[in-house]
Amino acid sequence: VDTSGSMQGKKIEQVKGALKFFLGSLHEGDAFNLVPFSTEARPLFSEPKPVSPETTKQALEMVKNLEAAGGTNIEDAILRGLKMPDDGRMHILLFLTDGLPTVGETDPAAILRRLKEAHKKTTRVFVFGVGTDVNTFLLDRIAEMGRGDRHYVGENEDIEVKVSSLLQRLSRPALSDLKLSIEGARISKLTPSPLPDLFYGATLTVLGLFEGKGPHELVVKGTLLGKEKTWRYKVNLPASPARELSWLAPLWAQRRVAHLLDQIRLFGKSKELVDEVVKLGKKYGIVTPWTSFLVAEEAKRLADGTNLPGLQGYRRRGPVTGNSLLGPSTPAAPTEGKPGAATPGLGKRANGSGPVSGKKAVEDSRKLAKLKANAFSVDDLDDAVGGGLAGVPVRRAGGKVFYLLGDTWVDGDFKKEMKARVRRIKAFSPAYFELLRNHPEAAAWLAAKGKILVVIGETPYLVE
Template sequence: MKKNLICFIVVLLSVTTYARIIPNIPNTTVRPSVALLPIKAKSHTVTTKIKNNIAVTTLETEYYNPNNRILEGTYLFALPKGASVGSFSLWINGKEMPAELLNAKKAEDLYVSIVRKMIDPALLEFVGRETFKMRIFPFPARSSRKIKLTYQQILTADNNLIRYEYPLTAVGNGHNDNITNFSCNIEIEAEHAIKSVFSPTHEIKVKKEGKTASVSFSGNHVDTDRDLVLYMSNSDKRVDLSFIPFAKQGKKGHFLMMLSPKTKIDASEINAKDIVYILDTSGSMVGDKMDQAKKALQYCLHQLSAKDSFNIISFSTEANTYKDKLLEASKSNVKEALDYVDEEIFARGGTNLEEALSYAIDMAPKNSVRPYMIILLTDGKPTIGVTNAEQIIKKVQKASLKNLRLFSFGIGDQLNAKLLDRLAEENNGTREYVSAKEDIEIKISNFVDKVSSPVLSDIKIKFPSSDNLRISEIYPRKFPDLFRGASITLLGRYEGKGDQVIKVSGMIGGESKEFVYEVSFPEENIENSHVPRLWAVRKVGFLLDQIRLNGENAELKKEVVRLAKKFGIVTPYTSYLVVEDDIQTVRLTPTTPRRERGSLFGRRDNTSAERAMKSESGKDAIQASQDIKEMKNAKVAYKKKSEKGNGKQQIRRVDFKTFYMKNGVWCDSESLNIDKKEKKKIIYLSNEYFSLLKKYPKIGKFLSLGKEIDLLWAETIFSIRLK
């Protein structure tokens, strides 16, 4: 009879598309004679309410038993640190089932016993956690059971930043699971106006209004290879600084820093700007493109503030200025400009870009502290006048306009992407591309909404530098302006420790202002494990842009490969990544065919990606530009994607570590270049194995990968083997 009783482990905070099935046979390793179908999580909903730093989270999950037999099971829930259970609901035949809260030690003993009996490393993820346990019997054949659990926790503030974590880490199938139907909604209510709400781990949707905010994250087949981490700041400062460090003992640390303006900005606090719109009116723009471009330009004019100044330059065979000088953005001047765009701008002739840029540069006010913005919209390569890209770039460089911000918009793919990218990147701007299928008006209007209200411009950041602390490798290298409703995210490295002061200065409403912040650089803090990878993605994006725009460099390429190898980042040079010379090649990209993927760097054949790095025009050149820009500006450590094929069977990212499958062994990327003699061999499930786990409980999440692992921890490579 006992052999027919089945126990299943359901880890709710890492809900998978199927539950883990384990025979409930005491003191034996005999498995059921008939294979069982997996328990399926049909849906999973998370609802959280955070008020005054207290979070109440409710989980609802519906499980389905597809087998033709009744199952007996144990429901296990790994509580977040410091959380307490409020209520649990599971009613069977009108009766509420009792539950038990296991402390960390008792839970550890339970998991270790299961691992020993079933040779199942996946459960080692639970070691060191308090756990909620419940026996579920019966679980009828071909029927569902719904589980509802509520817990609460007090969220602590660190550096004026509140952190909320929802553990999604997959346990049931070795970090290779996803949730079929997942929904998470978080409502936040704070004492002060909320400055920023962001997640460096997932692409969330945020709505803020005063002291409240709503966060949502949902989807089908959501990966559970990382926890959902949310940060909130409700400082009452005009410009808030959020600081998130990560450091391992004795190693250089990483940090994430975010600048956010206050929610309500007075008109007097918005920096006035001078702005010139340069519009390509060559023959290739005729038709719908010209109509959309004119509507976009009219939208830009509507967004001008009365304090701003503006002008319009159109260019085809020759360039034409609307007026000889910048105009005040009064209502009457804007209205006349709108009529001019509607009645006087047509598509015809060639593409004289250099002349248009020359007019815009000559029009810039001398010795002005106001941002001087150029918004350039074009769909083709220069064909009239100066057509050499290098000469055009040098023309702008020679002007040396320190307050210049040049934003380039490319339409279609018959243009010089490298030229537009360099114009933007070298002049404190950014680049955007609009495909033939996209709406030009919508794309440009969305951009203008973001940059129409600069709150803090000409930003300078003074980081501490002393014998105790050294800051390095900050990305982005140039600090952009801070706009209303937006934020600036910086990633960097540090060496040392201690409480320090960071000074941020810039222009507000035409006046120079300085803000002082006290932050702490810890010697060790491995809680924010997403920070190192996000920093690496930013740096790789910067290096790739340097290679693409200035030519391939052996040292830069080597550094790209090193970072890609350590953090598992896909690049044009690591679509295939050699782990050990001539022994084994590990793919960093999924096997999805080219036509199914938007990202150039995610294709199966990396030849096209390397070729695109050298191309000036065409679809691949533009896609490479967009991919690199996305990496340079990344705010999420892991890009959302659907991996098909064998990609996930060869590479795993667990917390702050990346592992590669090599000859049947999961190899820690940090251990690959260390002499094999330094490895300490430990037999899987031996007394020494569990002693190691007891000594370093935090490595449970890494050991849960499998039965054979090379793991670098405490300056030692632990080589876990079956024999």
């Protein structure tokens, strides 16, 4: 936990609240340690100690006396935190800082080399960056190395709430070192990659490609309480994609592109990575730094109100008015462009040379993390509409624009204040057909596969 001078005021008080929550969430059999750091690291114990009334009391006393002062020695802090026993159990390190390395080793590359040498296979590292004066490349690569997640807390967000939420999720690990295979078939390009650990109450969705057909066995392996476990499931691989699952390929492509862009951002460009990004961007209509869309001619025709095919690939640059986006939703063919030529937003910086700190760097990191996890919700609709979420699939039908946020196609006319008024309707139920009878124009809007959140009149409907 960073206790440097920049953490003064409400930051350090919120951190204290999060640490108290952490101590209260520990279970019998857990072991823990606290490592406050500023100019140097000051661990509570030389190594993690089992939870007991005495160790908890010592920890609470340390939390009570925490003060914000000094510089930021990131290397010393994480190296101390990585001192875990080799007992075969999963160990979790949560690292929180609001600044750049200013004391000790300050070269990010050197810090990463030292951490890679010290990191144990059974340790997961989750990072929390507070504010925008952080080195996102350093923190993101630490999380990547530690097979954990990265999280960022905005200047006006509550550290205690954000950290406590993550701690609650991490408090009950279920399976680690997950592996997925299909006997007799080949699977590749899985997302997420590598597969993350699974915690109780969490859902893990894995997307990827397979080669093969017919009956096979899906094999899931993982480590449970230090022992490898195996689960087998019978699956039947189709010879051709099922029409009702046509939405899966764009969803996989979105996640794959996000993964590739993140690798480019953190480790630099390579021909192989860029070529794959371009290929997927063209095929699935995803805006990337290396693809741009043929919008000039379309924009001219739209001004004339002409019905056009190919509008699914068109990225909206401004508000849609009237019925200017009528027509089938066939993907348009993008063309290769120079890095940075795509829609303003995330993709512009995802070329291995973007900012490492500041507001833009934090926004880029957060957006890519969301794209990789497909963790968007209706709360992200404004960014999607404004072009700030490059990579979010877009569908146009019957004069409306829909954005694939999470597993739901969300109407661009939907507003956050409508959330309390959403009417849920089961697809192909009597209520569904009644809606179509009353609003025949909705047939085009409801033609997509998966969940659809559409606004008809002033009423939002969620069809699932």
